[in-house]
Amino acid sequence: MRTTCSIFFVMSLAATAAGAPTETPSETVLRDSATRAMRVIDRTVATWHTQRTCFSCHHQSLPIAAALVARSRGIPLDETLLRKNVAVATTMIGSLARQVQGYQQIDPGTELGTLLSTAELVRLPRSASSMAAALTLASHQLDDGSWYTLDARPPQSYSPITTTAFAVRALAAYMPAERSAELAQRIARARAWLSAVKARDTEELTYRLYGLAWAHADKSAIDAAASALSAGQRPDGGWAQISSRQSDAYSTGEALTALHEAAQLPTSDPRYARGLRFLIDHQDADGTWLVETRMHEQDIVSPPHFEANFGHGEHQIISCMGTTRAVMAIMDALPPVAPPPAALPAESAATAEPGWVKVAMTGTVDALRALLDGGLDPNAVADGDTSVLMIVMPDFEKVRLLLDRGADVNRPAASGFTPLLVAMNHRHADAVGALLLERGAIVQPTSPKPAHGATPLIYAVWTGNLETIGRLRARSASITAKAQLGGLLAVSPMELAVFVHDVDVVKALAQAGADVNEVDETGISLLTGTVIANDLPMARALIALGARVDLVDDRGMTALMHAASVDFGDTGMVELLLGAGGNAAVKSKDGLTALDIAHKYRHDAMARVLSRGSAAN
Secondary structure, three states, rough: OOOHHHHHHHHHHHHHOOOOOOOOOHHHHHHHHHHHHHHHHHHHHHHHHHHHHOOHHHHHHHHHHHHHHHHHOOOOHHHHHHHHHHHHHHHHOOOOOHHHHHOOOOOHHHHHHHHHHHHHHHHOOOOOOHHHHHHHHOOOOOOOOOOOOOOOOOOOOOOHHHHHHHHHHHHHHHOOOOHHHHHHHHHHHHHHHHHHOOOOOHHHHHHHHHHHHOOOOOOOHHHHHHHHHHOOOOEEEEEEEEOOOOHHHHHHHHHHHHHHHHHHHOOHHHHHHHHHHHHHOOOOOOOOOOOOOOOOOOOHHOOOOOOOOOOOEEEEEHHHHHHHHHHHHHHHHOOOOOOOOHHHHHHHHOOOOHHHHHHHOOHHHHHHHHHOOOOOOOEEEEHHEEEHHHHHHOHHHHHHHHHHHHOOOOOOOOOOOOOHHHOOOOOOOOHHHHHHHHHHOOOHHHOOOOOOHOOHHHHHHHHHHHHHHHHHHHOOOOOOOOEOOOOOOOOOOHHHHHHOHHHHHHHHHHHHOOOOEEOOOOOEEHHHHHHHHOOHHHHHHHOOOOOOOOOOOOOOHHHHHHHHHHOOOHHHHHHHHHHHOOOOOOOOOOOOHHHHHHHHHHOHHHHHHHHHHHHHE
């Protein structure tokens, strides 16, 4: 989106602070920097493909975005590797079964928002499967207009602001045209939330600006967001992730590109020039930038570390992201090549689907009735035995029509997913859930067993369908049976409710007998998980429900110790835990108290609160 931001530019030009030079580095310097960086990015992406099959922000979406800019600026890159990276994304989007059923789901807002935004970058045409992904993403929007994330990996994957911004971009690109009124309403709610939410750090300031631009906010809102982001530039020309850290390539790169792309800040502006100078001066000889990780407990919140052929050891994933963001900012300052490169082939990996799929998904009830009257089998299936009943979810009238015409309420897909499971992957689907159960939907399918041990109750928890949770419980659905998110992470209904920040569901499950002191295989409690995600309302709720604050995990750590390591919140969590009886004198297996941990990671505000807690203990 292009917006005229005259007020922002006047402020920007007038407020150039003393410090870093304001002269833009020469084109020769910028090209050399970009060429060296892209060479390493290509190398690590190639290694990633030999190690992993999943789609990631750090080795797919960001490198794809950087490669597209590199092509437009004449910077050498591996075109074959770019196409391979794009193919990973388009293959996932192209599976109607995957997108309708949601059986590989891990973090709907983040994964679908990022995936569809990447598809939009490479101009992937709409298909039934990409529209299905957009409809699922849309249905996960919260009532306040935002989207949550299950992730707790700052800076890139922890904030609902980032997730909401990408969700807005994704919906604008892939929502069915027939749902334009719904799209406008959802984007308006997201825009209102983004306008009101308080951004806490550079990541959130960056994506608040992007989100407002993608949501077509008015000029004054975008100007204000851009001014707030630009105000974070330091005398050295860079931006820092949070106030207690030094300027780095990740935050500097993302701030510059957001100001340029979302607020039209020219790359000739003194502030942009100072940012470029910071990046050039801090680039390593091999073309990378070192960005130190903030994941002090990586094995708790992330897959195990492995060597991705990037360098910088335990810091290599965030350094890869920082390098990618930095090189994009640098390449934006280079003139486009003429003539522009040929566009990437707009290839879709979507499976060819019968014509009834789109009508069932996006058409009216009358249009579906006409198909049935014309001979469409109410048990027709498409990709992966995805039934027409699944495809119409969660449209109550279409579901009722199909059931009245003889649709099998329990017909499973190849994944073992049933219509009830698919229905529960949508918020506000209690009415549909009640209808399916009245018509005989099985509470827990067993033949075939759904992929990853999924249950209707787990999916109802995921989407906050409280009435359906109650109905499933009344039919003896288990509140302890675990499912694996995307086949990777085993969670119970209570764990998932905590992950998705749904206090009402946690209370309902606790009332039904779920254990608020449940721990995982390493002794990490629900409260500790909440602490690591810095979810203060959830922590209050768990404590009120009887969660013990001094449970010790396999590392010998309490929730208070973990709270001392979290740097993307304020002191509220530490104060809450101390007030609930947390013992600041307890030591971990490494011999560290919570205060020692706060000092170790230079969390000064937390250390001051913990010092008072230690004195009280």
